[in-house]
Amino acid sequence: MTVLAHDLAHDPAFPDPTLRDRGGPAQPLLSVTGLVKHFGGKRRWRGETKGAVRAVDGVDFAIAKGETLGIVGESGCGKSTTARLVMQIIPPDAGEIVFDGEEVGSRALDLTAYRREVQMVFQDSYASLNPRLTVEDTIAFGPRVHGTPRREATGRAHDLLARVGLEPGRFAGRYPHELSGGQRQRINIARALALQPRLVILDEAVSALDKSVEAQVLNLLLDLKAEFGLTYMFISHDLNVVRFMADRVMVMYLGKVAEVGPSDVILNNPSHPYTAALLASMPSMDPDNRTEEAPLYGDPPNPIDPPPGCRFHTRCRFTSAICANREPPLAAVAGPHAVACLMTQPGSGHPQAAASREVAA
Amino acid sequence: MLAFLLHRLLYVTPVAIGVTVVCFLLVHLTPGDPLTAILPADATLELQEQMKAAYGFDKPLPVQYALWFWKVLHGDLGHSIATGRPVLTEVMRAVKNTLILATVATAIGFTFGTLFGFVAGYFRDSWLDKLASFVSVLGVSVPHYWLGMVLVIIFSAQLGWLPPTGAGPDGSGDWRPDAAHLRYLILPAITMSVIPMGVIARTVRALVGDILSQDFVEALRAKGMSEFGVFRHVVTNAAPTALAVMGLQLGYLLGGSILIETVFSWPGSGFLLNAAIFQRDLPLLQGTILVLAMFFVALNLAVDVLQTALDPRIKRG
Amino acid sequence: MTVLAEPAAETVRTASRLGRGYWAGVVRRLARDPVALVAAAIILTIVLAAIFAPWVAPADPYKSSMIRRLKPVGDAVYLLGSDELGRDMLSRLIYGGRLSLVMGVLPVFFAFVVGSMLGIMAGYAGGWLNTLVMRTVDVFYAFPSVLLAIALSGTLGAGILNAIVALTIVFVPQVTRVAESVTTQIRNRDYVEAARVSGARAPTIVRVHVLGNVLGPIFVYSTSLISVSMILASGLSFLGLGSKPPEPEWGLMLNTLRTAIYTQPMVAALPGVMIFITSISFNLLSDGLRSAMEVKA
Numbered sequence: 001m002t003v004l005a006h007d008l009a010h011d012p013a014f015p016d017p018t019l020r021d022r023g024g025p026a027q028p029l030l031s032v033t034g035l036v037k038h039f040g041g042k043r044r045w046r047g048e049t050k051g052a053v054r055a056v057d058g059v060d061f062a063i064a065k066g067e068t069l070g071i072v073g074e075s076g077c078g079k080s081t082t083a084r085l086v087m088q089i090i091p092p093d094a095g096e097i098v099f100d101g102e103e104v105g106s107r108a109l110d111l112t113a114y115r116r117e118v119q120m121v122f123q124d125s126y127a128s129l130n131p132r133l134t135v136e137d138t139i140a141f142g143p144r145v146h147g148t149p150r151r152e153a154t155g156r157a158h159d160l161l162a163r164v165g166l167e168p169g170r171f172a173g174r175y176p177h178e179l180s181g182g183q184r185q186r187i188n189i190a191r192a193l194a195l196q197p198r199l200v201i202l203d204e205a206v207s208a209l210d211k212s213v214e215a216q217v218l219n220l221l222l223d224l225k226a227e228f229g230l231t232y233m234f235i236s237h238d239l240n241v242v243r244f245m246a247d248r249v250m251v252m253y254l255g256k257v258a259e260v261g262p263s264d265v266i267l268n269n270p271s272h273p274y275t276a277a278l279l280a281s282m283p284s285m286d287p288d289n290r291t292e293e294a295p296l297y298g299d300p301p302n303p304i305d306p307p308p309g310c311r312f313h314t315r316c317r318f319t320s321a322i323c324a325n326r327e328p329p330l331a332a333v334a335g336p337h338a339v340a341c342l343m344t345q346p347g348s349g350h351p352q353a354a355a356s357r358e359v360a361a
Numbered sequence: 362m363l364a365f366l367l368h369r370l371l372y373v374t375p376v377a378i379g380v381t382v383v384c385f386l387l388v389h390l391t392p393g394d395p396l397t398a399i400l401p402a403d404a405t406l407e408l409q410e411q412m413k414a415a416y417g418f419d420k421p422l423p424v425q426y427a428l429w430f431w432k433v434l435h436g437d438l439g440h441s442i443a444t445g446r447p448v449l450t451e452v453m454r455a456v457k458n459t460l461i462l463a464t465v466a467t468a469i470g471f472t473f474g475t476l477f478g479f480v481a482g483y484f485r486d487s488w489l490d491k492l493a494s495f496v497s498v499l500g501v502s503v504p505h506y507w508l509g510m511v512l513v514i515i516f517s518a519q520l521g522w523l524p525p526t527g528a529g530p531d532g533s534g535d536w537r538p539d540a541a542h543l544r545y546l547i548l549p550a551i552t553m554s555v556i557p558m559g560v561i562a563r564t565v566r567a568l569v570g571d572i573l574s575q576d577f578v579e580a581l582r583a584k585g586m587s588e589f590g591v592f593r594h595v596v597t598n599a600a601p602t603a604l605a606v607m608g609l610q611l612g613y614l615l616g617g618s619i620l621i622e623t624v625f626s627w628p629g630s631g632f633l634l635n636a637a638i639f640q641r642d643l644p645l646l647q648g649t650i651l652v653l654a655m656f657f658v659a660l661n662l663a664v665d666v667l668q669t670a671l672d673p674r675i676k677r678g
Numbered sequence: 679m680t681v682l683a684e685p686a687a688e689t690v691r692t693a694s695r696l697g698r699g700y701w702a703g704v705v706r707r708l709a710r711d712p713v714a715l716v717a718a719a720i721i722l723t724i725v726l727a728a729i730f731a732p733w734v735a736p737a738d739p740y741k742s743s744m745i746r747r748l749k750p751v752g753d754a755v756y757l758l759g760s761d762e763l764g765r766d767m768l769s770r771l772i773y774g775g776r777l778s779l780v781m782g783v784l785p786v787f788f789a790f791v792v793g794s795m796l797g798i799m800a801g802y803a804g805g806w807l808n809t810l811v812m813r814t815v816d817v818f819y820a821f822p823s824v825l826l827a828i829a830l831s832g833t834l835g836a837g838i839l840n841a842i843v844a845l846t847i848v849f850v851p852q853v854t855r856v857a858e859s860v861t862t863q864i865r866n867r868d869y870v871e872a873a874r875v876s877g878a879r880a881p882t883i884v885r886v887h888v889l890g891n892v893l894g895p896i897f898v899y900s901t902s903l904i905s906v907s908m909i910l911a912s913g914l915s916f917l918g919l920g921s922k923p924p925e926p927e928w929g930l931m932l933n934t935l936r937t938a939i940y941t942q943p944m945v946a947a948l949p950g951v952m953i954f955i956t957s958i959s960f961n962l963l964s965d966g967l968r969s970a971m972e973v974k975a
Contacts, residue, residue: 089871115877128868132700132890138869141886142876175700188872195876379817387833498965502958504909506916507932507950514943616822620913624936634825635917638832650821650829658820 021065023101029199029231030086030118031062035095037081053303055081057255059095060330063199068225068232070246070263072239072278074300078255079235080123083203086233087120099199116146119192123204125184129176135161135187136172142195153194160190163227165220182213186220193228201233206241218244239282243267248336251275254303254311257330261337271339274312310342322349365669373662380658381433384651385426388643438648443640448648451633454535456615456652458528459622459629461536463614465550470557471607474500477558478565478603485570493562500559509552509624516548523548526626535628549625553618557610564606568599601671608664612657700894707970714966717959724956728775735769739926748942759945761931762938763924767945771952774926777838778953781920781927782908784842789849790900796850797857798892802865802884812858818851827910831919841920845910849903856899860892894971901964905957912953928953 036059038052056078063069071079085092088104088111099117102109119142122128129138139157144150158168164186176184185205192200202221206214218241225232234245242249243263250260251272259272270276277296298315301307307314313323322342326349330340342348413419420428432439438448474497481493517525528535529542536542572578572595581591619631626632630649637645708714727734736757743764751759751767758767800811818826830844864870865888873883912929914920921927923934931949938946 087875089875112877115875120872120875122868122872124868128872130869130873130887130891133886141873141878145873145876145878145882191872191876375813376816376820379813380820383817383821387829390830390833498958498961502905502909502954502961504912504929504950504953504957506913507947507953510932510936510939510950511947514939514947518940518943613822613824616826617824619824619828620916623917634828634832638828638917638919643833646829646832650825653825654821657822657825661820 021100025065027065027101028062028098029065029100030233031098032086033060033096033098035059035082035085035097036093037078037085037090038093054255054306055303056085056092057306059252059255059257061250061257061260063231063233065198066229066231067247068234068245070242070249071233071235071252072237072242072249073252073258074278075237076254076300076303077252078303079237079252080203081255082252083120083201083233083235087118087201088114089120112146116195117197118199118201119195119197120201120203121185121188121192121205123207125181125188125208126176128188129184131176134173134175135166135179136168138176138187139191139194142191146195156194157190160193161187163193163224164190165216166190180213181209182217185209185217189217189220189224193224196228197230199231199233201235203235204237205234207236207238214241221245239267239279251278254300254306256311257338257340258312259337259339259341260330261339265337271333271337271344272312272341273316273318273343277315277317310340318343318350318352320351366666369662369665373658377655377658380654381430381651382426384647384654385429387650388647389422433651438651439644441637441645442642443636443645448644449652451645452630452649452652455628455630455633455649456656458536458627459615459618459631462546462549462553462622462627462629463611463618465546466553466614467557467607467611469550469554470610471561471603473554474558474561475565475603477562479569481562481566482569482573485573490566494566497559497562497566500555500562502559503555505552505555506620506624508555509549509621512548512552513624528628549621549627552624553614553621556617557607557614560610561603561606565599565603568602569595572598601668604671605664605668608660608667612660615656615660616653704967704970708966711966711970713962714970717962717966720955720959721963724775724952724959725779727772728779731769731773731776735766735772737766737769739765739769739773740924741765748938748945750942751944751948758948759942761935761945767948770926770931771928771948774928774931774949774952775956777915777921777925777927778908778912778929778956781838781841781845781911781915782956783904785845785849785911786900786903786907788842788846789853789903790896792846793850793853793900794857794893794896797854797859797896798861798884798888800854801858801861802880802888804862804865808858811854815851815854815858818847819855823848823852823906824910824913827914828917828919831914836919836922838921841911841914844914845907848910849900849907852903853896853900857892857896860895861888864888864891898964898968898971901960901967904964905961908953908957908960 035056037056038054040052059078059082061069071082073079081090084090085095086097088097097104099109099114104114105111133141136154136157139160140148140150140153143153143156148156158172161168161171166183166186171179171183171187176187179187188205205221206217209217221232222245224230232245234242236242236245246263248261249263249266251258251266251270251274253274258274259266259270266275267279270279281296296315301311301314307324309322309324309326310316310319310328313319316323326342328340328342328345328348330338331345332338333344342350343352345353347353410419418425436449438452440446441448441451444451477493477496481490481497484490513525516523524545525548528545529537530545536546578591578594581594615630617631618627618629619634621627622629622631623635630653634646634649636642637649731739743760745764746755746760747762747764749756749760749764751757753759756766756768758771761767761770796811800808821829827844827848830847831841834840834844870883870887873887878886911920912927912932915927915929916933918930918933921930923930928949932946932953935942935946935949
């Protein structure tokens, strides 16, 4: 792909992203601890905070530089809320977000600076484009906000259009309604890249696209990642897509992390019954290997009033009395693989768990 | 349902208090002093000060408001400067006449409005729709005070069928449900019905069109339901909104009757308001506006509650 | 893929070739709507006649004649008859458009400006500012608009300026409510969030992403108020709360001619016909504009 290298590197407002690295490769690009967001309930005149939706209820994770973290889970598990919290679209109730060693919102990394480092691609390609702006104005908006002169911002928009596979001459002056869904999502990707971010959050970014278009956009995302040295937080409910994209996978259930680890481990050898059930509910290509019985029963419980103990125990095949009483912590089982399930935790009291720590050791 | 009712009441209370504030401030908006209307032009400064103190106008505004509000809560709206009678008595008598006129007008408007609206919505884009839509545009565009004049010209001045003004024979101050009084009601009621007719026709047309284009109607037809059955579904789905609009229109007519009442010399609240304005009878002016606005607030609340009770889609809570 | 071109030149070419802003489409669709066109033509005629009244009107609208009072429509001297003071009706109707239009349109214009600002501010900011603005709006909504208009101009005192102020106060809450609800919808769109995410501050977001999507609907709604405003403005004059004699104004003329309904009913009804025609034309044009803008671009 030959691309006009417009004066991207010479724009004083946008130093080369590789120069912006502070902590070195070992420092996680993003690390999140104790993230909490409850919706509603709080400011009701009726007083009590009871009816709050616990969308995200204590989530910890980190994303290494250059990796893709896939986040999966059923709808309503808190994936998108997590994305919006990380993006600072909505303020968290509690928790800390550290970007490359600097706390977000601190003096070293204020919100404006942070937003240059992290960008997001939304699910609905149409709703995320202003219908009254041309494609180039949409892409150039971010750089313009950060003080790039109009000419240069437009130039960068044209470069990015080319890089996402849309000929600038044909597409720059178009309006969103004159584009297909795939083309619109390419525009959204270009818009996200216009600020030269280091982390891109892809919130169900390909879920609304046709399968053939989806594959093209996924490949484009991989190309762009290599080209610009990006880190992705990739949110999807489609495990096949996550398998294709992610280095590591985090499984969420009712606002909590159920399991996190390298994607081949999580997607081939899950330890959490919920992950196993999710995998089993994927339609198989092999007719001899078809799903015989429904692996997951019913809908997820109401997040306003989540079950006590392990949140999955109401739907779990291996549930035992202890599960309703004790909330399993997210604990490492092997290296980077961590699971929040009492069965995997020796001495937890679950019949399937090893009796004691000594035995496990 | 009770929780919903309480919730609505809690919401309406500050609005109602706001209404009293606006009514109170209205009088203080008047150019000059509220007293200039009462005092003779050659009143001495001393007399002016005495009157000010007597009416409490020497106190700061919030105190004046609090005193006034306390009286209003006890049903004391003051006394008319022109007649000396209690404002509340005068207003309620007039409102009764207006209520009769507005209710009949709303009923007429609702009947024809739903008729036109249904026809237009059912036969969308046909010539019937165009005609019905045009009639409803006429209804909302016509200056009703002029329409009243035209009707008087035709039916009173030219044909001599109906009386041009008043509420009853021999200058009867109150409307009564008998044949003689009925003749006086016809022209103003028809004139007044034109506005709600236009509004209701537009609403019903849009409602019926929306309902007919929904999937469930397609499904009803597909499973072999008769056109009458479909019609019943449309009616039950359109009714809550149409009734709500009707209720609101009644409220608008109650407050907006002044022009028509002036044309027909109908002894209602609008006529009273007109008199109060031109005699600068401020207590009467203030009281009439307050009572009419409160009627409107109460009506809105009633419509809101009724609509919720009728419409299963609106959650109560 | 090889893409090498001068971006600026390319953009110019693209823009001229496509040439399809949203408003261009609206105008094109409006031009295909015969009803809206006729309405627009009527309004244009009335407005032009009012502006150029001294050249268009056949006679002096103030010149009365005691011996030529209440001549019928079709009179040799007075084409549309004469009024109760023997003044030429046609001239007074032409001149009357000046005040009637100004009193009808200005309040809506002021309300559009003020209401848009209040509503967009409240809608975009949310929180306590929204509560404050919208609760105040609710209070004004608790008065039927005719009552509020008459109450305000009644207490402010008769006069054109007071009538305009009163009507503006009547329409501001209505425009504010629409502006607030449209802005609240737009505010939660993904593209506004995307703009926020790119680090833009509220004024920039409102200017670039909110205004363009919000002003259209608010404008259409406001045009639909002109008809009501015309009727109310003339109604205030009809009650004696607007313009004063001997100024020609349709509502006031209707009032002074009420005495003539038995002698010259046609002449007496004429000013109302003008109000009716203007009001219905504004309504039809507003409807046309609405459907021209509704078509999803």
